[in-house]
Each structure stands twice: as C-alpha cells, then as structure tokens.
C-alpha cells in the first residue's frame with residue numbers, strides 16, 4: 509500500500525480501504541510502542557485536559573507520545589513532535605487546544621489519508637488517539653481501515669456524538685451560554701423586551717434545549733423539530749396576556765436566525781425585540797469541573813484500551829459510566845434528542 513502511495517499509483521480509496529480492511533486480522537492487533545494524539549473539528553473546552561490525560565497516562569505506561577498539530581492537516585504535513593509529562597503542564601485549566609485544530613480538506617482525498625498513514629509510519633505512531641466529533645471519527649476510521657489503529661475520544665460542545673451520552677466541552681459551553689442569557693434577561697426585564705438568543709448547534713439542539721430549560725426560556729427552537737413563526741408569536745402573546753413583561757427565546761443556529769426571528773416578533777406583536785448571537789464565545793473558556801474530570805477519565809480510558817489491545821474503539825459515557833465501543837459500531841448509531849424534555853420545558857415558561 510505504501511509503495512503504491514510512494515510511486516504515485518493511487519487506487520480508488522473506497523476500493524482500497526475495503527480491500528485492506530477485510531484483510532485486517534482483528535484478533536492479532538499490532539504491538540503499540542508509539543501513540544499519536546490530535547484534536548480535530550471545532551475546538552471544545554477540555555480538549556487540553558484530554559491531551560494532558562492521554563499524554564501522562566501514556567508516558568506512565570511506557571509509550572512514546574507524539575503530538576500532531578492542526579488535526580489531520582498536520583498529520584498529512586508531518587507536523588508532529590514528541591510530548592513528555594512536563595509538556596502538558598498548566599494545560600488542564602486552559603480552554604481551546606494547544607495542539608490546535610482544523611477542519612481538513614486534505615483528509616477528504618485518498619492521497620491525504622495515505623500520506624497521513626505514511627507519516628504515522630515515519631514518526632513511529634502505531635496508534636492514533638483522535639479527540640473530536642463524529643466527523644473526526646470518520647477520519648479516524650479511514651486511518652483504521654488502512655491499518656493504523658485508532659482510539660476516539662468525544663470532544664465537541666454540541667454533544668451530538670451518537671455513541672456517547674456526553675461529549676467533552678458540552679458542560680462548559682452550556683454554562684457560558686447560561687451566564688450570558690441570565691445577563692440578557694436582566695436587561696430584557698428592565699426594558700420589557702423580548703430577547704432572542706442564538707446559541708451554537710448547526711445540526712443539534714442539545715445546547716439550546718438544556719440552556720433553555722436552565723434559563724426559563726419561553727420558547728426553544730431546535731433544528732430537529734420543525735417550527736412555525738405563527739406559533740412563536742402566539743406563545744409570546746399568550747405569555748403577555750398572562751401578565752409576562754419580558755420574554756426569552758432560544759434558537760439553535762441550525763433552527764433559524766435570531767435577527768430574523770426578533771424582527772418578525774417585533775413586527776407582529778409590537779413588543780420591542782433584540783437579537784443576540786452568542787457565537788464562538790461558547791467555544792472558549794476554562795473547562796468546568798465536569799469537563800475536566802470527563803476529559804481526564806476518558807483520556808486514561810483511551811490508554812487503557814491500548815494497553816488491553818482493544819483498538820479501533822471510541823471512548824464513550826453511557827448510563828453513568830465511561831466505557832468503549834467499536835468505532836464502526838459507534839459510527840453506525842444515530843442520536844435522538846429528548847422530545848419529552850422539549851415538551852416538559854413548555855410547562856415552566
């Protein structure tokens with residue numbers, strides 16, 4: 509395979525991947541000496557704490573730990589250096605990811621994946637730990653299918669990874685949004701206004717739903733559930749008729765635009781309405797206790813998987829426990845948001 513890559517003779521990735529994947533003997537996983545680690549996709553608070561845990565647990569177990577910068581793009585370019593125990597000092601409490609991250613276009617080509625796999629060989633990486641969401645895990649699966657074993661750790665503020673009930677960064681992002689919305693409520697209340705707040709979540713409404721419940725929102729609009737402007741206006745008017753004098757509407761970015769919604773509410777009800785887009789504010793900041801502990805324990809679990817030769821796994825959190833599942837199985841799952849909780853939220857507004 510590598511010779512084909514070096515000679516520039518690249519077969520169709522899908523065919524090659526299928527051919528090679530079938531050939532992998534799952535009962536005899538390779539001996540791991542060097543472990544790579546990268547962060548991919550949108551950053552999330554707690555990614556640094558995860559890197560720290562993987563590096564420290566890995567070095568203590570005797571592995572050579574290699575940090576890859578800028579996600580798959582850095583793997584493709586060979587931006588890789590060894591990380592020791594002290595290299596991850598003072599990172600536990602820091603937001604972002606010191607390894608940096610990217611949404612890599614190079615990885616979408618067979619050439620990119622093959623060159624990444626070749627760089628693993630060059631830098632002595634026998635197994636790659638990938639911190640990110642399902643998109644990043646699909647990239648990891650490409651590596652696994654051509655013979656580089658992988659372990660995935662869920663890190664995204666959206667909590668939209670199908671195989672796990674919790675993703676690192678979610679709690680911090682929700683707390684950041686909640687604190688901002690509490691402040692917006694103060695001013696909305698003083699001016700008797702409607703505050704329409706757009707939170708992150710292009711495809712998933714987990715942040716919107718839970719932050720909406722935590723801030724007592726009158727309305728929560730999420731991408732998973734179709735909604736109608738007429739119902740939004742009716743709810744606001746019903747609230748006013750019941751004596752309410754200020755209103756909070758939370759909209760996930762994938763469900764609509766706060767600017768458009770606020771304009772339409774004001775036009776239809778004559779209630780002054782203001783949009784606020786919280787945006788990337790939600791992705792930054794020092795991780796909460798929950799994210800630090802999840803990051804630390806999930807990072808250790810990744811190394812335990814490698815020690816036990818349970819490779820090509822995703823570390824997950826299910827029913828109160830950290831465990832791991834096969835990457836193919838994890839990626840075949842779908843996640844559904846709780847419609848019951850969305851309904852329940854209406855009881856309190």
Ligand code: F6P
Nearest residue numbers: 550551664665666708709710761
């Ligand atoms: O990381 C997930 C996420 O924050 C989504 O909620 C959001 O839609 C997207 O990333 C924004 O990504 P970008 O950094 O490309 O603007």
